Amino acid sequence: MMVAGCDVGSLTSKAVIMGDGKIVASVIIKSKARPGDSADAAMGQALSKAGLSMNDIACCVGTGYGRDRISFVKEAVTEIACHAKGAQWLVPSARTVIDIGGQDCKAMRLDARGNMVKFTANDKCASGTGRFLEVMARVLHVELDDLGTLSASSRSAITLASACTVWAQADVIQHLNSGVPVADIAAGINSAMASRMSVIVNNIGFERDVVMTGGVAKNAGVVAALEKLLGLRIKRVTRADPQLAGAIGAALIAGERAQGGKS
Amino acid sequence: MIVAGCDVGSLTAKAVIMDENGLVASAVALAKRSPEESARAVIDRALKDAGLAMTDVAWCVGTGYGRKNISFVNSVESEIACHARGAVWQAPSARTVIDIGGQDCKAIKIDAAGGVARFLYNDKCASGTGRFLEIIADALEIGLEDLGGISMKSTKKITLSNQCVVFAETEIISLVNDGAEIPDIIRALHNAVANRAAALAKSITVEKDAVMTGGVARNAGMFEALKNALGCELLRVENPQINGAIGAALMALDAARGAGGGPVPRKERALVD
Numbered sequence: 001m002m003v004a005g006c007d008v009g010s011l012t013s014k015a016v017i018m019g020d021g022k023i024v025a026s027v028i029i030k031s032k033a034r035p036g037d038s039a040d041a042a043m044g045q046a047l048s049k050a051g052l053s054m055n056d057i058a059c060c061v062g063t064g065y066g067r068d069r070i071s072f073v074k075e076a077v078t079e080i081a082c083h084a085k086g087a088q089w090l091v092p093s094a095r096t097v098i099d100i101g102g103q104d105c106k107a108m109r110l111d112a113r114g115n116m117v118k119f120t121a122n123d124k125c126a127s128g129t130g131r132f133l134e135v136m137a138r139v140l141h142v143e144l145d146d147l148g149t150l151s152a153s154s155r156s157a158i159t160l161a162s163a164c165t166v167w168a169q170a171d172v173i174q175h176l177n178s179g180v181p182v183a184d185i186a187a188g189i190n191s192a193m194a195s196r197m198s199v200i201v202n203n204i205g206f207e208r209d210v211v212m213t214g215g216v217a218k219n220a221g222v223v224a225a226l227e228k229l230l231g232l233r234i235k236r237v238t239r240a241d242p243q244l245a246g247a248i249g250a251a252l253i254a255g256e257r258a259q260g261g262k263s
Numbered sequence: 264m265i266v267a268g269c270d271v272g273s274l275t276a277k278a279v280i281m282d283e284n285g286l287v288a289s290a291v292a293l294a295k296r297s298p299e300e301s302a303r304a305v306i307d308r309a310l311k312d313a314g315l316a317m318t319d320v321a322w323c324v325g326t327g328y329g330r331k332n333i334s335f336v337n338s339v340e341s342e343i344a345c346h347a348r349g350a351v352w353q354a355p356s357a358r359t360v361i362d363i364g365g366q367d368c369k370a371i372k373i374d375a376a377g378g379v380a381r382f383l384y385n386d387k388c389a390s391g392t393g394r395f396l397e398i399i400a401d402a403l404e405i406g407l408e409d410l411g412g413i414s415m416k417s418t419k420k421i422t423l424s425n426q427c428v429v430f431a432e433t434e435i436i437s438l439v440n441d442g443a444e445i446p447d448i449i450r451a452l453h454n455a456v457a458n459r460a461a462a463l464a465k466s467i468t469v470e471k472d473a474v475m476t477g478g479v480a481r482n483a484g485m486f487e488a489l490k491n492a493l494g495c496e497l498l499r500v501e502n503p504q505i506n507g508a509i510g511a512a513l514m515a516l517d518a519a520r521g522a523g524g525g526p527v528p529r530k531e532r533a534l535v536d
Binding site: 131 | 394425
């Protein structure tokens with residue numbers, strides 16, 4: 001039986017098709033102006049990758065910020081529920097999940113059965129969210145995906161004076177103008193990002209294993225800085241792309257729905 | 264006796280020349296590369312307007328974010344103290360001062376004697392500061408000075424759902440794309456900045472009379488928005504932008520009197536790096 005999950009975020013949209021507990025196809029695309037269009041495009045690509053049509057999908061669950069605008073899903077489920085489920089599938093030992101989205105940051109505590117017991121999020125302030133890194137990458141004229149690798153070659157990282165994205169941006173421009181190497185600025189940006197995330201994580205307290213999901217999990221600079229701040233090793237996601245966590249969770253929930261199971 | 268006050272902010276520098284009878288001259292200039300340069304340029308302009316030279320100034324007090332880097336001042340005072348002093352001079356009944364600057368927002372409670380009773384300060388978050396207005400004006404390609412007038416043409420109330428400047432900018436761009444009217448958007452922007460400033464003021468409790476100072480107070484739309492957000496009468500002062508410099512000049516007057524009343528020998532202060 002084939003099921004699908006579609007996670008429409010502010011920056012990227014993800015679609016995952018699963019069968020027999022395995023990922024059959026997955027897609028990550030840049031979000032379009034309208035959430036409905038993003039969902040159609042992501043799901044269309046995933047289906048063609050899998051050589052399937054929508055009729056082959058027993059159930060599809062939508063999630064993410066645009067979840068209420070997806071035409072083809074059977075049900076829309078909150079991001080938190082999907083992310084918790086997806087993270088637990090990716091790393092069964094996960095007890096603390098930190099998910100950085102394009103414009104939010106969530107931290108969740110899971111029990112041994114994968115149920116969420118505690119949760120906190122920031123979507124009020126761009127600092128500590130994917131948007132912070134996006135703005136900074138644009139100022140530095142580097143690709144968002146290169147920020148992490150760049151900071152690895154830093155010799156003396158700068159310290160950003162303010163957590164506010166607006167002030168930090170001015171700070172970064174000043175460092176650039178005074179000739180500070182881009183790697184050192186990138187390292188400072190990644191540290192600032194991690195430090196803001198650590199505030200949120202410390203808010204709910206953390207327990208091992210700590211796992212990071214979302215696109216920022218692929219930024220080695222942020223992960224390393226956060227490990228330093230929390231004083232532990234963050235368990236790496238290897239089973240699939242960490243950015244797919246929400247869509248995987250949605251697909252898993254779709255599987256339960258298709259079997260008439262509980263939520 | 265001639266005294267001077269110089270307020271070097273992040274965006275603009277202000278200088279005021281006063282004597283015992285009040286304001287003699289003032290100047291406002293965009294900040295230059297260094298606080299010293301900004302301060303020199305603005306005080307020279309004020310002196311020129313007054314037909315005076317630096318040697319005529321008995322005492323000069325520096326304030327503002329760049330105050331530690333001005334060589335020609337005789338002493339420096341905190342921004343809070345200067346803003347409180349300036350506000351009470353401009354509006355003697357003022358008990359709460361809300362000052363919105365280019366990069367910060369201050370709320371000051373004044374005691375019966377005109378001194379600072381309490382204050383709160385936000386420079387951690389760009390929301391609630393003049394920078395919010397600047398960024399959106401830039402994005403919409405509207406002059407900062409024109410925001411007030413444009414907002415007055417608003418006919419429909421809209422509310423921004425984001426407080427963060429970064430998120431609000433995206434929201435405003437979507438609003439424009441969805442066909443919302445620019446005056447309505449600008450009014451929503453003013454309300455967002457005002458709500459943030461009012462929240463700061465309310466946490467020290469707003470006592471009558473409230474007065475708005477800082478460059479942002481010259482924006483009539485912002486003034487209205489803050490008045491509504493506070494839910495109480497708000498006093499206008501004649502010179503909101505130079506309020507801090509006026510306070511500095513008043514303190515210079517105190518200092519000059521304390522030093523004997525006559526011109527005080529000026530010693531070039533060593534620059535603090």
